[in-house]
Amino acid sequence: NAGVTQTPKFQVLKTGQSMTLQCAQDMNHEYMSWYRQDPGMGLRLIHYSVGAGITDQGEVPNGYNVSRSTTEDFPLRLLSAAPSQTSVYFCASSYSQGFYEQYFGPGTRLTVT
Amino acid sequence: GESVGLHLPTLSVQEGDNSIINCAYSNSASDYFIWYKQESGKGPQFIIDIRSNMDKRQGQRVTVLLNKTVKHLSLQIAATQPGDSAVYFCAENYQNPGNQFYFGTGTSLTVIP
Numbered sequence: 001n002a003g004v005t006q007t008p009k010f011q012v013l014k015t016g017q018s019m020t021l022q023c024a025q026d027m028n029h030e031y032m033s034w035y036r037q038d039p040g041m042g043l044r045l046i047h048y049s050v051g052a053g054i055t056d057q058g059e060v061p062n063g064y065n066v067s068r069s070t071t072e073d074f075p076l077r078l079l080s081a082a083p084s085q086t087s088v089y090f091c092a093s094s095y096s097q098g099f100y101e102q103y104f105g106p107g108t109r110l111t112v113t
Numbered sequence: 114g115e116s117v118g119l120h121l122p123t124l125s126v127q128e129g130d131n132s133i134i135n136c137a138y139s140n141s142a143s144d145y146f147i148w149y150k151q152e153s154g155k156g157p158q159f160i161i162d163i164r165s166n167m168d169k170r171q172g173q174r175v176t177v178l179l180n181k182t183v184k185h186l187s188l189q190i191a192a193t194q195p196g197d198s199a200v201y202f203c204a205e206n207y208q209n210p211g212n213q214f215y216f217g218t219g220t221s222l223t224v225i226p
Binding site: 004031035040041042043044045048050058059090092094097098101102103104105106107 | 156159202214
């Protein structure tokens with residue numbers, strides 16, 4: 001049971017480039033989410049999914065796209081990277097919405113130059 | 114969004130002493146709270162949770178206290194060990210669409226051997 005896995009662990013992009021951050025979980029969790037973590041700020045929700053085929057925006061969705069074709073995978077796409085997207089990105093999953101703890105992946109540190 | 118703050122950004126304690134980390138939340142409708150531990154370079158790790166119908170919950174060496182009157186949450190760590198050195202932050206949740214959690218910025222705990 002690997003839990004929540006994320007790849008890559010580190011990434012450097014130039015402004016305007018695109019990339020996909022991968023996230024997978026093997027706990028059969030329905031709820032998955034993406035957060036970004038910036039210095040001096042709490043984790044902020046980018047996008048979330050309550051099940052395969054269902055996604056919605058969180059607090060800071062601009063510049064990011066997501067899709068959920070399977071229960072296990074929840075990739076985050078940056079279509080045209082900007083320096084403001086330099087951050088550490090965490091994927092998380094939980095059994096369902098409501099009173100359930102979220103399990104976090106190890107994170108992806110992204111730098112946009 | 115709602116803000117979740119911490120009173121102290123850093124805390125240093127002697128090994129073996131008890132630690133208390135505080136958190137203030139602003140949404141009186143929040144009904145579920147989680148404390149997370151985050152070690153350097155890793156994703157947040159669940160420590161303990163509490164629902165709003167409780168005032169206190171205990172785990173292994175940790176206790177969470179909830180004071181709804183003043184919207185205050187605290188994490189007590191008994192017999193603090195060097196392995197407890199990390200950033201601790203709280204998260205609050207209320208029955209909003211997407212099960213969005215709001216995270217505090219964190220308190221850095223350093224345990225002095």
